[in-house]
Every structure is written in C-alpha cells, then in structure tokens.
Amino acid sequence: MFRKLLLLAGLMLILAGCKTASMNNRTETVPTPAPAPTIAKASSLPSLDGSDQAATHIVKLKNGLTVLIKEDDRFPLVNVRLYVHAGSAYETPDIAGISHLLEHMVFKGTDKRGPGETARQIESVGGSLNAATSFDYTVYYVEVPETQWKLGMDVVTDMAFHQTIDPKELESEKKVVLEELERGEDTPTSKLFKTLQSMVWKDTSYEWPIIGSRETVSGITRPQIKQYIATHYQPQSMLLAVVGKVDPDKILAEANQLVGSLVNTRSFTPPSPLPVPEAGDGPRVVKLTGKWNKVYMGAAFPIPYGTSAEIPGLEMLCQLMGGDDTSRLYRTFKYDKQLVDDISVSPLSLERGGMLYVHAVLDADKVDEFWTELNKEMATFNPADFTDREIERARLNLENSLFLAKETLSGLAGKLGYFQFLDNGEQAEKNYLFSLSQVNRDELKRLFDEYIRPDRLTLAVLTPENAPVSAEGLTDITKANWPSKKAAKAKQAAKQATGPAEVALPGGSKLILLPDETLPYTAMSMYWTGGDGELDPSQQGLASLTAAALTRGTLKMSATELQDFLSDHAASLGSTAGRNVFAVEAKFPTRFTDQVLPVLSETLTAPAFNETEVERAKQDQIAGIKQSEDRPLGLAFRHLFPFLYKTGPYALLHLGTPEGVEQFSTSDIIRFWGRQSMHPFTLAVCGDFDQEAMEAFATKIAKTLTAPTGEYAFTTPEWGQTREDDLHLPDRNQAHVLMIFPTPGKTDQEASAKLELLRAALAGQSGLLFRDLRDKQGLAYTVTAMLWQSRNTGFMALYIGTGPDKVDQSITGFKRVLADLAAKPLPQDEIDRARNILTGDYYQDHQSLLSRSREAASLQVRGFDLDYEQLLIDRAQNVTPAEIQDMVQKYLTPDKAYLMKVTP
Numbered sequence: 001m002f003r004k005l006l007l008l009a010g011l012m013l014i015l016a017g018c019k020t021a022s023m024n025n026r027t028e029t030v031p032t033p034a035p036a037p038t039i040a041k042a043s044s045l046p047s048l049d050g051s052d053q054a055a056t057h058i059v060k061l062k063n064g065l066t067v068l069i070k071e072d073d074r075f076p077l078v079n080v081r082l083y084v085h086a087g088s089a090y091e092t093p094d095i096a097g098i099s100h101l102l103e104h105m106v107f108k109g110t111d112k113r114g115p116g117e118t119a120r121q122i123e124s125v126g127g128s129l130n131a132a133t134s135f136d137y138t139v140y141y142v143e144v145p146e147t148q149w150k151l152g153m154d155v156v157t158d159m160a161f162h163q164t165i166d167p168k169e170l171e172s173e174k175k176v177v178l179e180e181l182e183r184g185e186d187t188p189t190s191k192l193f194k195t196l197q198s199m200v201w202k203d204t205s206y207e208w209p210i211i212g213s214r215e216t217v218s219g220i221t222r223p224q225i226k227q228y229i230a231t232h233y234q235p236q237s238m239l240l241a242v243v244g245k246v247d248p249d250k251i252l253a254e255a256n257q258l259v260g261s262l263v264n265t266r267s268f269t270p271p272s273p274l275p276v277p278e279a280g281d282g283p284r285v286v287k288l289t290g291k292w293n294k295v296y297m298g299a300a301f302p303i304p305y306g307t308s309a310e311i312p313g314l315e316m317l318c319q320l321m322g323g324d325d326t327s328r329l330y331r332t333f334k335y336d337k338q339l340v341d342d343i344s345v346s347p348l349s350l351e352r353g354g355m356l357y358v359h360a361v362l363d364a365d366k367v368d369e370f371w372t373e374l375n376k377e378m379a380t381f382n383p384a385d386f387t388d389r390e391i392e393r394a395r396l397n398l399e400n401s402l403f404l405a406k407e408t409l410s411g412l413a414g415k416l417g418y419f420q421f422l423d424n425g426e427q428a429e430k431n432y433l434f435s436l437s438q439v440n441r442d443e444l445k446r447l448f449d450e451y452i453r454p455d456r457l458t459l460a461v462l463t464p465e466n467a468p469v470s471a472e473g474l475t476d477i478t479k480a481n482w483p484s485k486k487a488a489k490a491k492q493a494a495k496q497a498t499g500p501a502e503v504a505l506p507g508g509s510k511l512i513l514l515p516d517e518t519l520p521y522t523a524m525s526m527y528w529t530g531g532d533g534e535l536d537p538s539q540q541g542l543a544s545l546t547a548a549a550l551t552r553g554t555l556k557m558s559a560t561e562l563q564d565f566l567s568d569h570a571a572s573l574g575s576t577a578g579r580n581v582f583a584v585e586a587k588f589p590t591r592f593t594d595q596v597l598p599v600l601s602e603t604l605t606a607p608a609f610n611e612t613e614v615e616r617a618k619q620d621q622i623a624g625i626k627q628s629e630d631r632p633l634g635l636a637f638r639h640l641f642p643f644l645y646k647t648g649p650y651a652l653l654h655l656g657t658p659e660g661v662e663q664f665s666t667s668d669i670i671r672f673w674g675r676q677s678m679h680p681f682t683l684a685v686c687g688d689f690d691q692e693a694m695e696a697f698a699t700k701i702a703k704t705l706t707a708p709t710g711e712y713a714f715t716t717p718e719w720g721q722t723r724e725d726d727l728h729l730p731d732r733n734q735a736h737v738l739m740i741f742p743t744p745g746k747t748d749q750e751a752s753a754k755l756e757l758l759r760a761a762l763a764g765q766s767g768l769l770f771r772d773l774r775d776k777q778g779l780a781y782t783v784t785a786m787l788w789q790s791r792n793t794g795f796m797a798l799y800i801g802t803g804p805d806k807v808d809q810s811i812t813g814f815k816r817v818l819a820d821l822a823a824k825p826l827p828q829d830e831i832d833r834a835r836n837i838l839t840g841d842y843y844q845d846h847q848s849l850l851s852r853s854r855e856a857a858s859l860q861v862r863g864f865d866l867d868y869e870q871l872l873i874d875r876a877q878n879v880t881p882a883e884i885q886d887m888v889q890k891y892l893t894p895d896k897a898y899l900m901k902v903t904p
Helices: 002-016 098-108 117-124 146-161 167-185 188-200 214-219 222-232 248-259 311-322 328-336 364-380 388-407 409-422 426-438 441-451 471-481 542-550 559-568 590-605 611-628 632-644 658-663 666-677 691-705 749-762 768-776 804-823 828-845 849-861 868-876 881-891
Strands: 056-060 066-071 077-084 128-133 138-145 238-244 284-290 295-303 342-349 354-362 458-464 501-504 510-515 521-529 572-577 581-589 681-687 724-728 735-743 780-789 794-802 898-903
Touching (some): 056 248, 066 248, 077 146, 077 409, 098 138, 098 167, 117 128, 117 146, 138 146, 138 409, 138 828, 146 238, 167 188, 167 214, 167 222, 167 780, 167 794, 188 284, 188 354, 238 248, 284 471, 295 364, 295 441, 311 328, 311 426, 364 458, 364 471, 388 426, 510 691, 521 849, 542 572, 542 666, 559 590, 572 590, 581 849, 590 691, 611 666, 632 724, 632 735, 632 898, 681 691, 681 849, 735 881, 749 768, 749 780, 749 794, 749 828, 749 881, 768 794, 768 804, 794 804, 804 881, 804 898, 828 868, 828 881
Parallel strands (some): 066 238, 284 458, 724 898
Antiparallel strands (some): 056 066, 295 458, 521 581, 735 794, 735 898, 780 794
16 A cells, blocks of 8 residues: 555665656656547536545546545645656566656656756746656656646646657766666665566566666667657546645646647556466575675565555565564564664565565675574464564554655645555555454464465575675575565654744753644654764764664663554654754654653663663664765765864764774763763654643653753864865766865854855756756766755755766866856846745755754754744845855855765
C-alpha cells in the first residue's frame, strides 16, 4: 500500500537516478487532440464519502482520463500531479531508459514554453515542480500558492501533452542522463539493487534499470520518443489529481478545458501479474568488488504484485522481522551479536511483481559468520513465536505510517493519487487496513514458508578489494545451514502550525507552544547551546557520540526496552549534536502523552550510558564515518568545515576520527553530558497537546538539569589559509566541485536576506547556474548553490557534480556567472522569481510538526526571535538588483573563494 510506495520510491527511483528539485526531472506526452473538443461535463461532483465537505471527488472524463479533486484548506497551497501509465516496464530492451529520458525532455520546451521556462514560471510564483519515473508509471507534479492553481494545472498538462523534442536539446540531455547514470554507479546501494533486479526479474521488463544503460540512452532518437508517446500517453491511461485549497467545480471545468478534448488513439490493456515461481533455482549469489570500506549485502525473494491480497500479511511479516530497531533480525544481528552495522528488510511491490529485499552493511571479516548465523536463523524461524505485543506493535506502526502520509499536501496528494491510479481508490486503503487487522500467526507462518525460501534466494555482495569473501563460499553456507528462508521493513511521517506562546522556566530556560489540532500528534524539540562548542580538538566526535548514546536506555529501561516502548506507542525519540547546539526531539500520538513524557524525562535526567550500548554507539559512529567516505559528497562534506575554518567548533571533524572515537570512554560521555545538560534549554512543542502537561514537564526538567554556567560564547572563527583541497575516491565516475565564499552569519539579518535572495536566484531548475552550466553547456546533472549560516559565520557554496574532464570548465562557468552578476544588476524578473522561491520554499519546508518545533527551538536558543525567518523573507521583498550586485562584488569574488574537489 502507500508505505510500499514510499519504499518503492526510495529503492527503485534510486535506480532510475531520479531527481530532486535542483535537477532535471522531466516527462512529456503527445496525445492526439480531437478535431472538435468533446468535454465531459459534471453537473454535480460525486464524492467517495457521500458528504460535500472535504470530499474526494472522482470524475472520469469522456476520453477516459480520471480527475481526482480533494479539498484541503490547511495551507495556502495547491498540489497538482499527473500520473501516466508509462514507465520502464512499458519499454523494450532496445529503448530501455526512454521513459526517464522523456521525463527530462519535457523540461526542455513545450509548444508554448521554451527550455527552462516551465521551471521558471512555477518557481517565480513561489512554487516547486518535479517529476519521477518508476517501473510502472511516470508522474509530473507541482505545488503552487492557492492563487496560482490554474498555472499549476496548465504547466502539468502542458508538460505531458505539448512538449517539443528538439534534436539539439535531446543530444545535450542524453549527456546529462549519462552523468546521472554514472552518479548512481558511485553509490553502493544503487549498484547493489541494479545487480539484484537484473537477476530476480530476468527476461521481464523489470530487468533493466529505470534510467536504462549507456548504450540504450545514447542511441535513443527523437522519432523513437515520439512513437513512445503516441503509444503510451493516452488519456484513458492517466490520472490528474488536484489537492489543496480549491473550488472543485472550477478545477473540473479547467480540467475539461485543458484535456477534455484529447482522444485515445489505441486501446489499453492492463498488464498481467508476473507469476512467482513454484520452485526456484537458488541460492544464486554474485560478488562485485570495488574500493569500498564496507561490505554491502542485498538479498531478494520474489513476492506477489502490489494489489495482491497477500501484501498486508507480507508487510506485517517484514515489519516484525526487520522493520525497525525492535525487530527480530535487527535485535539479533545488530545488538546482540554485533555482526552488522545495519540490517533491514523491505517489501518492494510493483504493478506486476515484487521482491522482499534484505540489506545489510558490515565489515568484511564478519561476512561468513553473519551469513552463517542468518541462514541458521532463517532455517529455524517460526512466526508463531511472535508475542501479542510484537504483533500489535507492528500493526500499529504500519497503520501509523499510512495515516501520517496525510500530514503534508504533497503526501496526501501522492497517497490519494497512488491508490486511485494503481488500486481501488480510497476503498483500497480501507481494505488494506481491514486485511491488516485480520493478519494472525497462522497467516504469517504460511507467508513465511511460501515466500522466504533458500531456493528463491538471490544474493548480491559488494566487497572491498581483496576481501576474504567468495560467491561460492556464501552459496555453500546457505546450502549447509538453511533448507528454508528470510524478510522486512516500513514507515514515515510529516505536517503544519499556528500562533506561538512563550513560557519562562527556571534557570533561564524557555517553553514555546505552537498549537495545531489538525492531527492528534505532538512534536517536541529541545535545544541547548553547546554541542561541538563544548569540545577541544582532542575530543572531536564526542558530542555526536553522546547524542547517539543518550537515547539508548535509562536507569529504569534497557535500550531494547526503550525501543520496545517507543515502537509500542508509535513514538520517535532522537538526539543530535551540532556545531553550537545539542538537541533532543520526540514525536508521538497525543493520546500517549501520559506514557511518553515520563520516559522522555528519564532519558534526560537518568540516562543509563550502559557500557555495552556505548560501545555499540561507538561502532555505529565509526561505521558512519567509513560509509560517508565511500560516497563522494559524504567525503566532501565530512572534510569541508575543517578545510574552511582554523578555529572554534567549525574546525573539528564533527564525527571525529575512527581512532579518536574508539578511545572515548563512558566516563568521557558522562562528563560531557553533565556539562551540556546544565545549559539553559529551549523546548518547543508543536501539534495537538495538553498545555498543562507540557508546562509541568518542562518545569520539572529545568529544575532538575539546569545550573548556572555563564552565557555560551558563539565564537567568530578564523578562516583557513589554504584555499584549495583535492580529495580522491578511486574508481568513481564523477567529479564533485564546491566553490565556497565566506559570508556573514545570521546576526547580520540585512546581509542574510540579500544572501538568501542571491542563493535563490542562483539555485533551482530555473536558476542562473542551472540554465548556464546545465542547460546551455550540459556540464552536469546537478548544479546548485547553497547558503550555510551559523550565528557568527557563514558561507555560500556553488556545487556541481560533473565528469572528471569537465572540472576546469565547470569552475570557469562558476566564475563567469558570478562575473556577470558583478558586472550588471539582475533583471527585475529574476529578483521576483527569487523572492517567490524564498516564500514558497519556506512554507513547503515547514509543513511537518517537527520542522516547526525544530525551527522555533533552534532560533530561540541561538538568540533569534521566532519570526526571524519570516522577517528575513519580508526584508527580501524590498531588496533591489543593485543590492544583489553589491553582495556579489563584496563576497563572491574569485580572490575570496575556497575550492574543494572530489575526483576519481
């Protein structure tokens, strides 16, 4: 169901090399217009629930195109998305990747919009747009202010039905897609899954990656794209979903006008499900080597298609076995036996088939032991051993993740659209929840025995070079230890706010209340000054380690008992450390407030810091360091701050070094937490909560923890003397370049407003960098600008991921764009676009409860007013082109630049 879709997006769109807001996400369509419009008219809009208020209206136009309209007035936004029954599974081997390439080309021009104009129009009104290609469908979507709903509908339908496939743009875009393909091959998880899918789905159209191959993408022609559109982009195979603050009658009328006259040129036959083989030929094992620090293992078992009646039971089984930190496999192999850095199990359900995907990360010297123990576990696994508590916990968390998808407009639109397009509409959700409520131990055992079997096992392993691991050895281990099976994972959440209230607490702490009764959930963010700012260079990494250890049990609860409690109550609890702050955050259904607050209090005032758990936290942090250095951008950002800064917390490696982390003791953590917790804190609470209970909780914590410590000093660091840093990751396809310029910190709000506006002008699909380096020169798949600011320091970075042979050209491109900005003021329409982007980004990024509690707490603890960001946006509305020009001349000049490169 919808959680499966999220997992599906995470796994399979990785394979596609799918995009983000600053990347090209395109799609296009060429249905044939009828000579005379035949518009379906609805005198009254039907609703699924029989009521008019907040109804979901489903209307099928005369040409078969389905229109879904959902009224939701929580935000001044409208989300429009168009689903097309055309993805990589509708391709033939010789044109593999054409769906994804077509998605790119839509942004390269339509009959009435030139290259880049689509993104420019949407972003210029403060909206966002994107698209995604999956195995089974392509979806185009925009989110715009409520007043711009017509523009949103026009852009989405224009992209799908009126694109031009300019031959020159096509050749340029193919290069970009190939860059994107190579980018994916630099990532272990992507490489692993591509290998598995080619084995599990051999001889089917699910066999090849969504993004295609170098050979097929390079060979795709304009006539082939046009033919593909004519074949698959039929109105009867589409769904137009509009969700938000809308008038349904106006939406339907506009839909009729935009697409009601289109006609189908051929019939559409829904694809038949792939059969799950009665007997497999496994275990099948393949080993790949490379310059990795860790071993990455992926195991897959075929399961039925997404709408099969067996899916709820399989999802329940996966959740129980490996869905979260309380699951059997995670507990056994991560906590008890400490054989892996991480292990998870995920159900991947597609329109015609699926797989149960097991993923583990570990050290090379533990592979044989882990694989032996895992196979033994599977051979004796009996779902009848699950307790009532475990089953109800799994059921609660699956239901919870489905419910929370409604928290944002985008999540709600995606959920409704997915159910309507690929299943039985909103009734499918009700059917799923009913089926989930009926799953019992007998059903779990039947599903386990049927699908999780060694003869259906496919295993791919990525290892470091010269690692003592062999495909033959792993095959022999399975045959020797498992005459039987394995599986599991799912979950997600987010949402909106209201007027704040502040309460003073003892010791200088503060409580901020942000009531929002839309959903029965509470989000809490508790921030202290400190973090890395409490450390000297010999202690780098200690703040992060303390954050990781803090939530691993209390004096009354072991780590596993705490995890069980959180999962039983659909709650989350986490702790993080920053350069100048330390934070603890929680989120939970409001009905569990009386149970969660005492546990949160114990976590803060009586953490266990158990020796075993501390050791586990250390190994996790070391594993995180090594894994980050397997990823080009992970390596870059790990070393970025020590490269830029000489002094203060900014000069430290945030996670420390493996050797340094290994040396930390429990006493070090206890001493650090003792200092850190005495600082005054700011607690922000957002959602549907009991104010009296929150005030009582916050007052108790303030009295227990805080003590006079003096005011925390936000340092103004010295910048490094070395201006260039070259990092290398052998055997990677792409180079990554960051050109960084020092800027003022957030205390200079005037400068911050101008810098934010400048960043918005540079970034985005319609931004100056994208249009020049990406669209005109075809240098990269990703190019953008970033602004980072602490209280007393900051920087703006220009980033590009490109081919190793294009590094110098990319740097020259950066300099030319900045030189143009310094030489002449930006046109007013560019300023207007950037202003709207700032506003649109702010509201889109602050829909979730935690995002709003986090913003309030982090601003207050650093000495800023709650409305700092909104005032910054207001100030940006009055920034002139000349002021932007002045900022470029003052801060973004070549002589001030720092350059970091990660090359193969």
